[in-house]
Amino acid sequence: MKVVYHSTAGKGVLSHFAALEERGIVVTSCAESDRERFKSLMADAEVLWHLLEPVTASVIASAPRLQLIQKIGVGVNTIDLEAAQRHDVAVCNMPGTNSQAVAEMTLLLMLTALRRVNHLDLATRTGKVQGLTIDLQDESGEISGRTVGLVGYGAVPRRLAPTLIAMGAKVVYTCPRIKKDVVGEYLSLHELLAVSDIVSLHVPLTTSTKGLINEVAIKRMKSGAIIINTSRGGVIDERALRQALADRCLAAAGLDVFASEPLLPDDPLLALDNVVVTPHVAYLTAETMVRSIRVAAENCRRLASQEKLLHRVV
Numbered sequence: 001m002k003v004v005y006h007s008t009a010g011k012g013v014l015s016h017f018a019a020l021e022e023r024g025i026v027v028t029s030c031a032e033s034d035r036e037r038f039k040s041l042m043a044d045a046e047v048l049w050h051l052l053e054p055v056t057a058s059v060i061a062s063a064p065r066l067q068l069i070q071k072i073g074v075g076v077n078t079i080d081l082e083a084a085q086r087h088d089v090a091v092c093n094m095p096g097t098n099s100q101a102v103a104e105m106t107l108l109l110m111l112t113a114l115r116r117v118n119h120l121d122l123a124t125r126t127g128k129v130q131g132l133t134i135d136l137q138d139e140s141g142e143i144s145g146r147t148v149g150l151v152g153y154g155a156v157p158r159r160l161a162p163t164l165i166a167m168g169a170k171v172v173y174t175c176p177r178i179k180k181d182v183v184g185e186y187l188s189l190h191e192l193l194a195v196s197d198i199v200s201l202h203v204p205l206t207t208s209t210k211g212l213i214n215e216v217a218i219k220r221m222k223s224g225a226i227i228i229n230t231s232r233g234g235v236i237d238e239r240a241l242r243q244a245l246a247d248r249c250l251a252a253a254g255l256d257v258f259a260s261e262p263l264l265p266d267d268p269l270l271a272l273d274n275v276v277v278t279p280h281v282a283y284l285t286a287e288t289m290v291r292s293i294r295v296a297a298e299n300c301r302r303l304a305s306q307e308k309l310l311h312r313v314v
Helices: 011-023 035-042 057-061 081-086 099-115 117-126 132-139 155-166 189-195 215-220 238-246 286-304
Strands: 002-005 026-029 047-050 068-071 090-092 147-151 170-174 198-201 225-229 250-255 275-277
Touching (some): 011 286, 099 275, 117 132, 147 155, 147 189
Parallel strands (some): 002 026
């Protein structure tokens, strides 16, 4: 079975790919920037292992042998699902494989924003540490004693919430339905925004969540609050966020995802000193890749034997 992995693969990942050849699964990696090579590989591909580069209708139409688009991760907003359905191409994701990694990165962004780690790193490297302690007295904080509001309560918050509570934070959450088997207090979104010192986003990008955190929502947040986003960039109105950060209505933001990716060097967000950014890599650890390859390979086996696919979306 011919598989295209649409990303550059490191040595560890390549070794896992090589091991799959014994099972009849031949995986070829292709850099997202190499469009000509990708087009050539897709002409003969039966399965696409997709990460972030959008899978458009034209990509699907140009792959006559394609049977499965396997998302390496959870969000399928970068796949043209209607086109896949028209061409009888299955689409699967893999919920849970990256939850630990995303939960840890979310916590890391919270702590980095609270303790101003990016500023401390730069000051230490440039020898500009004199006077730092004065700023830190007023601007650095602890997560203990703060209220963290989780918008959405899927696999990532389930791992994150107990850790936050163990560190002394109060956890509140909002989601479409009250959950009985989770930690934290349920609130409406309006209530959550009003009481949270840190607001952390954990929702997929859909028509109902696009721009969920807009100017009105941001104005409902506490003065000096911090916002964290490791879900999807389009959930936040970035123009409204930039203004709130520039005006110091919000103290800081920790962002792993953006409305348009990759984030360009001249993006106005990067001009703000109270923004911590990472390039949509919250999911990316060696452990995540091992789990992801295991699920993706199992779906290849199931496809070949005409068994029910795991986590089928389309």
